[in-house]
Amino acid sequence: MFDAGGLLVINSINQQKPQMQNASQRNNANYGDDNAKVEQLQNMIKQMQKQLDEKQTRIDDLLRKNNQLSKDKNNLSQKLQDQQQQCKCQKQQSKQEPVPQQPKETPKQQAPKIEEKKEESDDDEDTGAVVQRKRVMIQRGFTAADISKIKFKDYIESADGQQTLCLICNSKFTENQKYLDLQCTHKFHKKCIEAWFMRERKCPSCPRVYDLLELI
């Protein structure tokens, strides 16, 4: 303590005190800066959170609208289907009527003759509309090659159900005669249904439409 070296040491300690205080003040200042930064970051996070919430709200909105739109779309396509169904029904009904309305006691082969006459009279009219209609009708039926693949059954009276008359020509099935037993339960002579299928793919007696695969 009494030598110059000791004084120097004390002096140096005394001199260090303010320096340490300065350092801790600096540290406090640094903490203050950090706190400000943390606050700033927290504010930024809050801001971003708010933006996220807004975006989420917008997304929810859009999802709701999207749902509504797809519901509308489904409704519309359902309506379209219904309308198409109705169109088919009307077409089928108008086409169907001539066959079921034939009286049961019609002589054999009258129905095909009427159809042939119709076609002849169509030939007399030489308008584009008729040609167009014929083309559509040709496309509607099966091809001769397809029809040749159709599987027919041999009619056996005892094994058959209620239907004993062909619904096209209104005449009886006879034993071992080739006939077609459609999945809609309607039955027809081979010759009768072959002629029909050249023009249509539906059952002559009901709206059921057939794919070739169901007939072979």
Ligand SMILES: [Zn+2]
């Ligand atoms: Zn119908």
Ligand SMILES: [Zn+2]
């Ligand atoms: Zn028949």
Ligand SMILES: [Zn+2]
């Ligand atoms: Zn049928």
